[in-house]
Structure formats: structure tokens, C-alpha cells
Amino acid sequence: MDTTCTHCHAPDPTGSTLCVPCTTTLTARLQQLPPMYEALAGHLAPGSSNGQGRAGKGGPAPLPLRVDILDLRAEFDTVSAWLSAVHDARGLRGPRLTGDSLTRLHTAVAGLVAHMPWIVAWPHAHDLAQEIGDLHRNASSVVDPDPRPRGRRIGHCQSIDTSGAICGAVLHLAPGEQVARCDWCSMAWPPATWMQLKAWQTENAAA
Numbered sequence: 001m002d003t004t005c006t007h008c009h010a011p012d013p014t015g016s017t018l019c020v021p022c023t024t025t026l027t028a029r030l031q032q033l034p035p036m037y038e039a040l041a042g043h044l045a046p047g048s049s050n051g052q053g054r055a056g057k058g059g060p061a062p063l064p065l066r067v068d069i070l071d072l073r074a075e076f077d078t079v080s081a082w083l084s085a086v087h088d089a090r091g092l093r094g095p096r097l098t099g100d101s102l103t104r105l106h107t108a109v110a111g112l113v114a115h116m117p118w119i120v121a122w123p124h125a126h127d128l129a130q131e132i133g134d135l136h137r138n139a140s141s142v143v144d145p146d147p148r149p150r151g152r153r154i155g156h157c158q159s160i161d162t163s164g165a166i167c168g169a170v171l172h173l174a175p176g177e178q179v180a181r182c183d184w185c186s187m188a189w190p191p192a193t194w195m196q197l198k199a200w201q202t203e204n205a206a207a
Contacts, residue, residue, distance in 0.1 A: 006126040016120040018129060023120050026129045029136040030079070030109045036136070037105055038078050039143040043069050059187040066068040072142065075135055076101070082128050086115050089122065154180045158200040171197075 002150065005012045005019035012019040018026065044065045073089040083095050095111055097104045112128075113121070119125050154171040161167070169184035189197055 007129045007184060014120075017122060017125040018120045022129060023116065027113055027116060029132050030112055032136065033076065033079060033109055033132075034102060034106050035140070036139045036143050037073060037102060040054070040069055040073050040139060043142055073101070073136055074103055075138070077133055078135060079112065080104055083108045083111040083115075084133070085124070086112065086122070087117065089124075090115075090118065154189065154194065155197055155201050157182040157185060157187055157189070158197055159185050161185070 003012050003015050003017075004010070005143050007022045008019060010021075016023075035172055078094075080097050083097070087093065087095055095107070097107055099107075119128065122128075152173050154173050157167040157169045157171050158166045165173065167182060167185045167187065169182050171180045171182055171189060173180045178191060180194075181187070182189070191194055
């Protein structure tokens, strides 16, 4: 019997609280949190000194740490709290979360991933996915967990369907590729067509 995912509200044939795509996303976000936490350390200090202030030897006074980044890093403690909640719900002894903040985070992430087959049917799985998603999004606004090149934007697809409507989907040239291919209509746009493509876009914009 199909159920509905409590997180994305899509039909789910597995009968779980979280559907497979949401479970995959949650797992990936959890595993990205430790390197994101480390990367945030590089944003604790303001970008540069303004040369004002006084120190003991006449140099500029050390700049204060950014409170917003300190607060954001503190939010990562929610991962440990969720692991403790899972242990409590399963009647297990509390998790051993020792060491520095990063070590505890690694332990908490590994624990939640290990419990994921049980978590997907847990009534609070949506709340977990929501909080981890919010934390991941907040951290991503400061650091990018995926440093891979994203390609460049070519423009809008100008292919015309049988009704005469222009596709209009955004075209991206993927890294290492020579041909831009529309993800919506699959139209291919090699470099020889880009000048015409730009002319059509300008013409349509003026129309």
C-alpha cells in the first residue's frame, strides 16, 4: 500500500515515513556537515583589518570573531541531539559523544546514518530532515560543499515545438562539454549556433 512521504508529500510505495529521494538527500546532507563545519572556521575572523585600534606593541588590535559564524557553528550541536533522540526512542543507551566539537559531529553523523533504515519509518523523520536541511542550507550560504565547476549559462533555448511555442528553458554548457543541450526539450546547441541563438533571444526580448 502506497503512503505519502511526510517530508515532500510525494507518494511512496515503500510505506516509510520518508521516501527514498528524501532519505538519500538527508544522508548526503548529514555526510556533508563535518567538512562544512571545518570550512566555517575559516570565516570566523572578519575578512581584513581596517588598521584601527591599539595593541600592546603598537600594531592593530586583533579583530573580534564573527558572532554570526559562532552561532551557526553552535547549531551543529543539533546533530548530536538528534542522535540522542534516536537512541532514546529505540530504548538504547545514550550515544558516546566525546572529544572536540568536530569529533562529536563526526560521531553523531555516523550514528544517524547507521540508524537510517530505522529512521525512515520514525514518526519524527520529517522533523529531522527539516532541521538538517535548514542547517545545511544556512551553512551552504557561507561555504559551498560542492566545489565542482558548474559550467556557464548560454542563454535560453529557442527551439520551437509543434504548436509554435518557444521552449525558453535556461541553457548551461557543462564543464568540459562543447555542446549546450537543453534539459527540457533535449535540443542540442553547438558553438556554431550560439551567435544565432543570441540574435533570436535579443529579437524575442524586443518583441
